[in-house]
Amino acid sequence: MTTARSVTVKLLDKEYTISCPDGAEAELLASADYLNEKMREIRSTGKIVGLERIAVMAALNMSHDLLKAKEHNRYHIETQLRRIALKIDDSLNRIDRDD
Secondary structure (H helix, E strand, C coil): CCCEEEEEEEECCEEEEEEEECCCHHHHHHHHHHHHHHHHHHHHHCCCCCHHHHHHHHHHHHHHHHHHHHHHHHHHHHHHHHHHHHHHHHHHHHHHHHC
16 A cells, blocks of 8 residues: 655745655655746746646646657657667578578
């Protein structure tokens, strides 16, 4: 059974108490710091007003970045797999020629 702990995080000078699994406090605090930084960047542009709107824009921007990173990783993995497949094919062809 996992025990939950309450952790207080601060986003744009407002405090939130959030429950998280025991041992995950550091990750939660790091995530909150990152979110707070992104929210401050958005607020500093002056184009978006209101905590809720800033939070939604930060979430959308972070989601977009995450999806781009996942796509980049997928492409990189596929490229590596193609290279490995070519090396395997080349090795098998050499074995066939040597026989």
